[in-house]
Amino acid sequence: MRKNLLLGLRILVAAAGVGYILWSLTWTDRVQVPVDTKLAGGRVLTEAESFRVVSGDAGGFARGQPVSITIDPNARPMPVPTEGRGAGEHQYQFVPGVVTTFSGANVALLLVGLLLVGPVYLIQGWRWLLLLRARGLDVGYGKSFRLLMVGSFFNYCMPVGTTGGDVVKAYYAAKGSDRRADAVMSIVFDRIAGMIGLILVGGVAALTMWRLEVARQMAAIIWLLAACIGGGAIIYFSGPLRRWFGIDWLVNHLPGRGIRQLMVSVDEAAMAYRDHKGTVASAVLLSVAVHMCLITAAILGGYALGISHEFGLMASVMPVLSLGMAIPISYQGLGIMEGIGMPLLATAPYCTANQLIGMLMIYRLYMVVYSMLGSLYLLRGDIHMHPQEQIADHPLAV
Numbered sequence: 001m002r003k004n005l006l007l008g009l010r011i012l013v014a015a016a017g018v019g020y021i022l023w024s025l026t027w028t029d030r031v032q033v034p035v036d037t038k039l040a041g042g043r044v045l046t047e048a049e050s051f052r053v054v055s056g057d058a059g060g061f062a063r064g065q066p067v068s069i070t071i072d073p074n075a076r077p078m079p080v081p082t083e084g085r086g087a088g089e090h091q092y093q094f095v096p097g098v099v100t101t102f103s104g105a106n107v108a109l110l111l112v113g114l115l116l117v118g119p120v121y122l123i124q125g126w127r128w129l130l131l132l133r134a135r136g137l138d139v140g141y142g143k144s145f146r147l148l149m150v151g152s153f154f155n156y157c158m159p160v161g162t163t164g165g166d167v168v169k170a171y172y173a174a175k176g177s178d179r180r181a182d183a184v185m186s187i188v189f190d191r192i193a194g195m196i197g198l199i200l201v202g203g204v205a206a207l208t209m210w211r212l213e214v215a216r217q218m219a220a221i222i223w224l225l226a227a228c229i230g231g232g233a234i235i236y237f238s239g240p241l242r243r244w245f246g247i248d249w250l251v252n253h254l255p256g257r258g259i260r261q262l263m264v265s266v267d268e269a270a271m272a273y274r275d276h277k278g279t280v281a282s283a284v285l286l287s288v289a290v291h292m293c294l295i296t297a298a299i300l301g302g303y304a305l306g307i308s309h310e311f312g313l314m315a316s317v318m319p320v321l322s323l324g325m326a327i328p329i330s331y332q333g334l335g336i337m338e339g340i341g342m343p344l345l346a347t348a349p350y351c352t353a354n355q356l357i358g359m360l361m362i363y364r365l366y367m368v369v370y371s372m373l374g375s376l377y378l379l380r381g382d383i384h385m386h387p388q389e390q391i392a393d394h395p396l397a398v
């Protein structure tokens with residue numbers, strides 16, 4: 001019953017996310033008319049409003065060519081003055097619809113963004129391998145990379161969210177090993193290293209854009225999160241603090257012998273990384289490289305659609321949107337990322353709702369393109385990390 005309720009909740013959230021995106025899109029080309037403009041019929045605008053374009057296009061608008069908008073379906077089209085067109089607050093601004101937004105995309109920038117995502121998976125494979133070997137799980141890079149790609153396939157190409165792939169990785173990393181807790185904990189620390197790297201990239205980017213209110217808000221959120229993670233890590237890994245907060249007592253007094261033994265093993269595996277500070281630091285540095293590639297790729301996708309925000313501002317907001325993507329309640333944070341990003345970035349004249357939604361869709365598409373490679377490894381089978389596993393154990397084996 002509980003499982004069905006959770007599934008129903010996820011479906012509702014996903015549907016709400018899709019509905020929000022569809023509602024936020026500007027489907028037809030429009031022109032935003034500035035405040036104090038006297039419209040046909042004598043009405044004076046008390047605030048800027050946008051009206052549908054009935055003749056003309058974005059290129060013609062920028063070149064000063066005739067463009068007409070409809071003020072009322074029953075009224076004659078109103079021509080947009082050739083003077084006063086631009087990006088200022090008191091200027092006529094062209095707001096492209098969905099077709100215009102994507103048809104005018106810079107293909108070169110889109111391809112560069114796609115190429116930037118490629119090295120991410122190679123770096124992630126090496127990061128996970130470092131964490132595995134730190135605990136004596138001496139596997140080859142090929143096995144870790146193969147299982148990483150299978151996990152990515154489940155993350156981005158299956159409706160299980162960005163945590164489903166971790167479950168798959170944990171299953172195959174632990175199966176057939178006498179160090180199952182260490183194998184699973186390597187994935188947990190891989191995730192933690194990734195989050196810390198994301199925080200560092202976003203936090204530094206926000207500090208470089210401190211003059212902007214949005215960047216200051218992002219800096220406050222990101223560094224508060226960093227402080228919480230850092231404080232939690234200090235408490236967890238400090239012997240005296242663990243005893244003072246009762247962590248050791250809690251782990252050793254959990255109800256049920258099986259659950260208690262499992263949690264003791266997991267706790268010991270996690271505590272073991274306290275002796276591998278260099279490896280954890282290296283994993284964080286690799287995560288910084290990963291997120292620099294991902295964030296740059298996303299921003300290039302936005303620039304390809306015409307977004308004109310400064311790079312530093314985009315780089316300070318994208319980590320917060322990425323955290324929204326990690327919430328395992330809707331597919332790839334559909335609707336969640338858009339809901340967070342809309343008030344932060346969709347501000348005229350730098351970015352329209354269509355451009356922001358398009359950027360995030362392109363960002364997801366980049367992931368899907370590369371993650372599809374994981375399906376090839378899955379179809380070939382033999383994705384076990386430990387050599388003693390037999391192919392007959394594979395769930396796809398006949």
